[in-house]
Amino acid sequence: MSAPVYNFAYLDEQTKRMIRRAILKAIAIPGYQVPFASREMPMPYGWGTGGVQVTASILGPDDVLKVIDQGSDDTTNAVSIRKFFAKTAGIRTTTRTAEATVIQTRHRIPETALSAQQVLVYQVPIPEPLRFLEPREAETRRMHALADYGVMHVKLYEDIARHGHIATTYAYPVKVDGRYVMDPSPTPKFDNPKMNDCPALQLFGAGREKRIYAIPPYTQVVSLDFEDHPFERYRHDATCALCGSTESFLDEVITDDRGGRMFVCSDTDYCERRRALNGPKETAAGSADRDHV
Amino acid sequence: MYVAVKGGEHAIENAHALLADARRGDRSIPDISLEQITEQLALAVDRVMSEGSLYDRELAALAIKQARGDLIEAIFLLRTFRTTCPRFGASEPLDTASMEVRRRISAIFKDLPGGQVLGPTFDYTHRLLDQGLAERAEVAEPPTAADEKAPMRPVTDLLADDGLIERCAANGGNATVGDLTRDPLAFPAERDVRLQNLARADEGFLLALGYSSQRGFGRTHPFAGEIRFGEVEVEFLAEELGFAVPLGRIAVTECQMVNQFKGSADEAPRFTRGYGLAFGQSERKAMSMALVDRALRARELGEDVTAPAQDEEFVLSHSDNVQATGFVEHLKLPHYVDFQAELGLVRKLRAEFTAAAGGGGPMRDAAE
Numbered sequence: 312m313s314a315p316v317y318n319f320a321y322l323d324e325q326t327k328r329m330i331r332r333a334i335l336k337a338i339a340i341p342g343y344q345v346p347f348a349s350r351e352m353p354m355p356y357g358w359g360t361g362g363v364q365v366t367a368s369i370l371g372p373d374d375v376l377k378v379i380d381q382g383s384d385d386t387t388n389a390v391s392i393r394k395f396f397a398k399t400a401g402i403r404t405t406t407r408t409a410e411a412t413v414i415q416t417r418h419r420i421p422e423t424a425l426s427a428q429q430v431l432v433y434q435v436p437i438p439e440p441l442r443f444l445e446p447r448e449a450e451t452r453r454m455h456a457l458a459d460y461g462v463m464h465v466k467l468y469e470d471i472a473r474h475g476h477i478a479t480t481y482a483y484p485v486k487v488d489g490r491y492v493m494d495p496s497p498t499p500k501f502d503n504p505k506m507n508d509c510p511a512l513q514l515f516g517a518g519r520e521k522r523i524y525a526i527p528p529y530t531q532v533v534s535l536d537f538e539d540h541p542f543e544r545y546r547h548d549a550t551c552a553l554c555g556s557t558e559s560f561l562d563e564v565i566t567d568d569r570g571g572r573m574f575v576c577s578d579t580d581y582c583e584r585r586r587a588l589n590g591p592k593e594t595a596a597g598s599a600d601r602d603h604v
Numbered sequence: 605m606y607v608a609v610k611g612g613e614h615a616i617e618n619a620h621a622l623l624a625d626a627r628r629g630d631r632s633i634p635d636i637s638l639e640q641i642t643e644q645l646a647l648a649v650d651r652v653m654s655e656g657s658l659y660d661r662e663l664a665a666l667a668i669k670q671a672r673g674d675l676i677e678a679i680f681l682l683r684t685f686r687t688t689c690p691r692f693g694a695s696e697p698l699d700t701a702s703m704e705v706r707r708r709i710s711a712i713f714k715d716l717p718g719g720q721v722l723g724p725t726f727d728y729t730h731r732l733l734d735q736g737l738a739e740r741a742e743v744a745e746p747p748t749a750a751d752e753k754a755p756m757r758p759v760t761d762l763l764a765d766d767g768l769i770e771r772c773a774a775n776g777g778n779a780t781v782g783d784l785t786r787d788p789l790a791f792p793a794e795r796d797v798r799l800q801n802l803a804r805a806d807e808g809f810l811l812a813l814g815y816s817s818q819r820g821f822g823r824t825h826p827f828a829g830e831i832r833f834g835e836v837e838v839e840f841l842a843e844e845l846g847f848a849v850p851l852g853r854i855a856v857t858e859c860q861m862v863n864q865f866k867g868s869a870d871e872a873p874r875f876t877r878g879y880g881l882a883f884g885q886s887e888r889k890a891m892s893m894a895l896v897d898r899a900l901r902a903r904e905l906g907e908d909v910t911a912p913a914q915d916e917e918f919v920l921s922h923s924d925n926v927q928a929t930g931f932v933e934h935l936k937l938p939h940y941v942d943f944q945a946e947l948g949l950v951r952k953l954r955a956e957f958t959a960a961a962g963g964g965g966p967m968r969d970a971a972e
Contacts, residue, residue: 317688346790348785348788351686351687353684355680356926356927356929357927357930357931358934360930381939382941386612387616388937388938390616394613417937418939419941448917448921449792449917474953480942480948481941497942499941519927521788
């Protein structure tokens with residue numbers, strides 16, 4: 312039996328080269344989905360294999376990696392991916408946004424502003440923003456080629472007609488550099504404005520769907536909307552029960568079975584930094600038991 | 605306290621330790637060996653090799669053991685190993701006509717040159733639980749007969765001699781075959797890539813699709829022209845030598861489905877083909893694959909594409925069980941960020957609904 316031996320950051324160099332070529336093409340055509348020969352990874356499809364392949368292809372020995380899932384460094388899948396790279400690449404990992412050179416994320420963009428020295432790698436489940444309007448890949452590729460995005464505007468209009476609001480709350484479609492309509496991955500639309508004119512390179516990897524796309528630094532990213540129904544961010548109308556932030560995206564946590572609830576920052580690093588700076592916020596929020604942190 | 609997942613790292617380690625414990629089970633029962641799996645669970649090994657796209661009985665057995673008998677998990681393990689292996693090229697086409705046949709049946713001729721060879725099969729067994737197998741029991745050596753060395757030309761070749769069936773679409777001896785593990789699938793997909801996709805596809809998915817075509821969702825009038833199982837030699841063209849060298853022998857099951865075709869204004873009627881091939885003895889897989897292969901040729905043969913089995917984007921995009929299981933099971937991952945965003949919207953819509961209903965008047969035009 313041949314005993315498996317793995318390369319730095321798991322992927323072989325040939326594969327990394329192929330992925331880097333796809334990344335370069337993606338950067339050259341902002342928002343365009345570049346097909347790539349996605350590999351089977353040692354974690355299941357749908358669990359971040361696209362992001363992991365992109366990260367594996369851009370990591371160098373001096374990089375410092377941060378991995379978040381739902382904004383948190385401590386969710387199980389974030390822990391698993393961080394350990395994977397610590398093991399296969401032997402690189403330094405961190406939970407501090409400011410310290411990281413590469414940040415792999417699922418469903419959030421950190422609250423702390425990113426710098427030009429950083430790369431943000433998104434895990435993407437369904438890269439095609441038109442997929443739920445048109446299930447066929449052959450057709451959606453044609454629509455992108457012709458910039459035929461009327462169907463998306465009709466969908467948003469129908470939302471307004473039916474609900475009075477655009478009923479898309481996450482994976483809210485954006486137009487990149489005035490050309491391609493792009494799925495920002497299932498981040499809450501609260502995060503959309505952070506993508507615009509961002510100093511950091513943003514890379515998107517969809518492993519199962521075999522697509523890579525990118526937003527180069529300082530690129531215009533506009534959330535689709537209408538003049539009379541402008542794009543709106545959404546956050547719970549509350550303050551973080553731990554750090555008192557009124558700016559950050561909040562998770563609602565149910566604290567008992569009698570309707571008790573509290574709101575806390577989704578971005579755990581941001582929340583911890585604020586508490587370290589200002590001290591924890593004393594609050595009577597809900598009936599949360601905060602004895603065993 | 606709030607992040608229940610805090611300490612996730614430790615929890616994961618514990619979960620894995622528990623998994624190892626559950627995998628081993630009762631320590632007083634002997635550990636199962638890879639040899640026991642390859643010998644006594646051979647069809648599970650065959651399936652894992654087929655859908656794992658790697659012919660290695662020992663690694664497949666290891667994967668089955670590691671996966672606690674969950675075959676899709678085992679297929680996944682084999683795939684992730686395979687994907688790290690360097691790819692030197694494609695072998696020469698297998699010559700299944702010169703197969704060392706262990707089983708060969710045709711459902712369209714009562715007898716044919718080489719005869720019907722039943723081989724080891726569940727067919728015609730009565731599916732009654734055999735209590736005798738629950739105990740350790742001696743199994744007698746099977747009856748044998750002298751090899752008649754009779755050539756077994758494929759039935760489809762015999763039909764082709766009379767022009768009754770379409771020729772195999774020759775891929776032109778030196779045309780390169782596609783490889784969807786190295787190039788992403790694009791639509792429309794040609795038959796080489798479609799067949800590769802089907803060979804790796806989930807047996808259950810193909811079974812259901814093939815079945816649906818039999819029940820009228822894209823009917824193809826199939827006959828099992830021939831099913832053969834046995835060992836074939838794999839040859840690889842070594843550039844330096846200028847000729848093909850044998851790499852070894854593998855066991856495969858091949859199914860040639862014979863299907864009806866009406867012909868057209870400038871073509872006399874003749875039968876068409878559906879093709880299936882799988883590692884080891886995997887007849888259900890090979891037959892289902894042949895049915896689906898034929899159904900997917902609808903576009904090429906000018907048939908209306910009306911049923912799921914004929915729709916290549918539908919079939920090829922959803923056939924891979926490693927992809928499917930990953931995406932279905934990823935719903936286990938936390939989604940609270942997205943859910944919170946939805947929750948906020950639903951609360952807002954409900955508040956507006958209640959306000960409008962409380963106002964007594966008709967709801968104002970929401971589009972305002």
